[in-house]
Amino acid sequence: MADQVDVLVIGGGPAGCWAALTALEAGASVMLVEKGYVGTGGATASGNTTIIHTARGTAERRMSVEQRVRLGQGLADAEFIERVLDRTKENLDRLAGWGYPFPSYEDGRPYRGMLRGVDYLRFMRQRLIKGGAGLRDQSPADGLLVSDGVVSGATGYDRRTGERWKVRAGAVVIATGGCAFLSGALGTNNLTGDGYLIGAEVGAHLSGMEFSSQYGISPVNSGVTKGVVYFWATFSDASGRQLDVAGNRHGIARHLLDGPVYAILDKASPRLREGFRKGQPNIFVPFDRMGIDPFTQRFEVTMRHEGTVRGTGGLLAGDCGQTTVPGLYAVGDASSRERMSGAVSGGGGPNSSFAMATGSWAGEAASAFASGLGLRKHSRAAAPAHDGDRAANGDATHVIAAVKDRMQPLERGFFRDEASLTQSAATFEALWRDRSWRADGRAREAEALLATARWATAAALARRESRGLQRRTDFPDADARGPRSLRAGGIEAAWVSETPETERRLAS
Incomplete structure (x- = not known):
């Protein structure tokens, strides 16, 4: 019942x-x-x-x-x-x-x-x-x-x-x-x-x-992506050479493609440091556990996909x-x-x-x-609505790994181009057509991850411009036609269509 x-x-x-x-x-x-x-x-x-x-x-x-x-x-x-x-x-x-x-x-x-x-x-x-x-x-x-x-x-x-x-x-x-x-x-x-x-x-x-393709700056040994503190950071490479990035995610991502990047929150005043610790205490828990004072000591950073x-x-x-x-x-x-x-x-x-x-x-x-x-x-x-089709002995581990491999790396997720996106789309479609893995206990989560990756990739391929979080290295400029929305959807086949500005609102 x-x-x-x-x-x-x-x-x-x-x-x-x-x-x-x-x-x-x-x-x-x-x-x-x-x-x-x-x-x-x-x-x-x-x-x-x-x-x-x-x-x-x-x-x-x-x-x-x-x-x-x-x-x-x-x-x-x-x-x-x-x-x-x-x-x-x-x-x-x-x-x-x-x-x-x-x-x-x-x-x-x-x-x-x-x-x-x-x-x-x-x-x-x-x-x-x-x-x-x-x-x-x-x-x-x-x-x-x-x-x-x-x-x-x-x-x-x-x-x-x-x-x-x-x-x-x-x-x-x-x-x-x-x-x-x-x-x-x-x-x-x-x-x-x-x-x-x-x-x-x-x-x-x-x-x-x-x-x-939103990425947050994070210490390598932490999942905290609160980015406000990095406006008061000095960034440097492994040799200690200062990087002229001023907390800019695009610049940090570029340098991370070449090697490790480090930060130190040395631009924060004593009053601001106290405010950070009171207002965003979870930022500092990993540092305290590692015995690092981020205001006086360098620490390695990465960028985590926040999707x-x-x-x-x-x-x-x-x-x-x-x-x-x-x-x-x-x-x-x-x-x-x-x-x-x-x-x-x-x-x-x-x-x-x-x-x-x-x-x-x-x-x-x-x-x-x-x-x-x-x-x-x-x-x-x-x-x-869901047919519940399942194989007898499926395993979705490789599906999850493939989605992470194609979506997370900066050279594929943060920076995009036709060749990489096309390869990702082909990988995702092949996995989607394969029914053999869908009996695993995590199969529904894996299906959702894969479906989301399909739509995100299809939409990124269709938007042949750079605008906001869409960073196309092969189309670095904004489309001269101006801003427009893209709709996406589909289960058996992912689709994308352009939505004129006048049609963006659904009827109440």
Whole structure:
């Protein structure tokens, strides 16, 4: 017997928690299923995150919006950003009213531009439990249910017992986060593009997948990719020769192709050093464990692929989070952030604001959609979109290794060209057509990684220009035709199509 709810939310990060909470507040019955544990899984739970708390019409708001539009290279939408920041401010103020312990300025005024990830998500978990939401921890979803072309629930399994579960729902919200291709970036190893795959299996489109090549600077012996401290760093090569890169990722990546790169945070003042340690303590845990003072001693750095977790691509979603498939919504890192960040990374503050706003919009919209179905929402015949084809003794280890090998290296992921992308696409297609590996216990994650890599590679091949995170060494300039969005999708065959600017918004 399947569980029955009005709204099913898949993914327990900030966007998923806000979707579940606002659906509850709208009167819906809600279940949230999470691959890990709601409150500790995902990128936000691994550290502090900045967020944008500004009021419309203020100088601070104007600067925030203008910055995103300027950096977005023609793909960011100023009015959409305003809406995101309006809802973010509203929700941050609600958090304060509920008793969330925000930090304070030195003069005692509350500071709402920072959230301590684990505290934030634990607070949201408790709020959901008190509100009556059903929570399923350690319960990844592996497929959606469909009734006459409308999404009507999902299936999955309990990682602890292996038991299968099925939830019938009036509407489903995908909040599974992005994909960092198992690069080891902190908090991202459970972010393997699962939501993209199950969404595409029912016909949902994606966009911005070529803007997936975000890399974060990281100490070699750490997965922490918090980049703000490197604006106060001096970089050098193995011989100690200073490099003129000034924290620029492009320059650092170029030098890393030639050999080791080292950093020392010697440009930070004593006051700033103290602020870094208080505001971003997880940055310094690895240094402290190794007995290194990063402000006075050199340490080797690398660049870790953050993919669509810090990049832009994801499921194409409209103003209320609706995808191209009825009954299915996508929020946070699981959805495309082109209108928020354009062709570049949203980093911490814009991405966390986007997650909070889109999650709450989709929770409201999904609740209304489910309500509109009336008594039909659970009586409809529902069939799984995923065929479940499996071999008897499969092993997905080589698939995961191949995706990492083609996506992670700087010479293939950060810098791109026709030959390398074509080779990657051929590798991915051959693996996708091979069904023999799909019985492995990690096969569904491997499928999601591979599918995400296929769409990202196909979109990167189609965009024959350099713009933002799309760095084509064979097309170093921006296309003279101006900015445009690319949609992607497909299961049996990956496809990419150009989306005129006037068609970028889905109907509300």
